[in-house]
Amino acid sequence: MIFLKLILWASIFILFYSYLGYGMILWLYLKVREKKEEFIYDPRFEPDVSLVIAAFNEEEFIEEKILNCLALDYPREKLKILFVADGSVDDTVAIISRFPQVQLLFSEKREGKIAAVNRAMKYINTPFVVFCDANTLLNKECIKELIKHYQDENIGAVAGEKKISTGKTGDAAGSGEGLYWKYESFLKKLDARFYTVVGAAGELFSLRTHLYEPVAKNILLDDFILSMEICLKGYRVMYEPKAFASEAPSFSMKEEQKRKIRISAGGFQSVLILKQLLNIFRYGKLSFQYISHRVLRWVVCPVLLPLLFIANLMLCYFSDDNFYIILMCLQILFYLAAATGWMYASRNIKIKLLYVPYYFVFMNAALYMGFSRFINNKQSVLWEKARRK
Numbered sequence: 031m032i033f034l035k036l037i038l039w040a041s042i043f044i045l046f047y048s049y050l051g052y053g054m055i056l057w058l059y060l061k062v063r064e065k066k067e068e069f070i071y072d073p074r075f076e077p078d079v080s081l082v083i084a085a086f087n088e089e090e091f092i093e094e095k096i097l098n099c100l101a102l103d104y105p106r107e108k109l110k111i112l113f114v115a116d117g118s119v120d121d122t123v124a125i126i127s128r129f130p131q132v133q134l135l136f137s138e139k140r141e142g143k144i145a146a147v148n149r150a151m152k153y154i155n156t157p158f159v160v161f162c163d164a165n166t167l168l169n170k171e172c173i174k175e176l177i178k179h180y181q182d183e184n185i186g187a188v189a190g191e192k193k194i195s196t197g198k199t200g201d202a203a204g205s206g207e208g209l210y211w212k213y214e215s216f217l218k219k220l221d222a223r224f225y226t227v228v229g230a231a232g233e234l235f236s237l238r239t240h241l242y243e244p245v246a247k248n249i250l251l252d253d254f255i256l257s258m259e260i261c262l263k264g265y266r267v268m269y270e271p272k273a274f275a276s277e278a279p280s281f282s283m284k285e286e287q288k289r290k291i292r293i294s295a296g297g298f299q300s301v302l303i304l305k306q307l308l309n310i311f312r313y314g315k316l317s318f319q320y321i322s323h324r325v326l327r328w329v330v331c332p333v334l335l336p337l338l339f340i341a342n343l344m345l346c347y348f349s350d351d352n353f354y355i356i357l358m359c360l361q362i363l364f365y366l367a368a369a370t371g372w373m374y375a376s377r378n379i380k381i382k383l384l385y386v387p388y389y390f391v392f393m394n395a396a397l398y399m400g401f402s403r404f405i406n407n408k409q410s411v412l413w414e415k416a417r418r419k
Contacts, residue, residue, distance in 0.1 A: 294400020
């Protein structure tokens with residue numbers, strides 16, 4: 031009985047801490063301890079910058095992407111735009127070739143995004159480089175907003191914000207994805223204020239060129255590994271919400287599931303690669319953030335959810351305490367809400383009340399499938415493109 035209670039309460043504590051408590055602790059700490067001194071940026075700071083975009087079979091969107099890049103508010107002579115379209119077999123290369131303002135790299139062999147980026151970096155001679163995805167649109171001020179932070183020598187990389195363009199008529203897939211990224215953006219703001227962002231998203235991030243080290247071709251979450259390795263070198267990763275990349279939501283929950291599974295597989299791979307960061311006595315704040323924000327969510331919480339349910343069910347049987355019956359009923363209601371949310375989402379019907387339970391269960395289920403792919407080595411770096419709206 032004591033063992034069951036220990037499992038139940040430990041599971042409740044860790045789940046709450048991972049998804050809500052960590053953010054609450056950071057918010058309270060910053061409210062009490064944060065100094066109000068702000069770094070004063072010089073608006074005349076406009077160094078040479080390279081913008082690198084890896085594209086694969088993006089013929090439907092690539093022209094809009096190029097025009098968006100050419101419209102960025104940054105001195106044209108100081109912004110080098112480079113597209114690498116390795117392996118593309120549609121009209122992507124032909125469309126890029128029509129624009130002499132941008133540089134094109136193309137190889138018929140497709141080896142994955144990070145292999146393309148590694149190749150592109152050999153052509154970069156600017157002190158700073160910005161990476162963004164080919165299926166996103168950047169706000170005009172994004173380059174200036176990212177680059178200004180490099181006036182602080184402690185900043186090694188700057189992450190922009192990812193936005194999901196759900197629109198007023200967004201479906202269930204887009205609404206759930208958008209809600210998740212809004213919460214993630216909130217946590218990243220707290221992370222950056224506390225010490226550093228724990229992993230940048232590939233949709234938009236930048237770094238000091240001299241800090242870039244080629245990433246192994248088998249890495250699934252190259253952007254995450256790149257930014258964390260910069261932290262391991264003693265630099266901080268800043269977060270800039272005024273620089274953002276907007277992209278359409280996944281075409282359907284089935285497409286979103288593909289994306290979540292491959293990211294989940296990459297998450298397990300990343301934990302193994304960055305195992306030294308589990309030593310909180312060596313890395314202090316960085317380890318605290320990494321474990322709290324990433325490791326618990328990727329590795330621990332998916333295991334605790336069924337353990338919590340089973341322990342609660344057994345305590346209902348062995349104990350006379352009504353508390354366990356009430357808790358069991360709440361769990362059942364939560365999963366029923368998630369199942370109902372899944373039923374409506376599969377029909378692209380939006381019910382806001384069901385977003386949280388459904389997307390929560392959806393993400394954790396994807397982690398199980400991602401783990402299966404990881405241990406069976408079935409997740410290729412040649413990701414199948416997820417269809418978007």
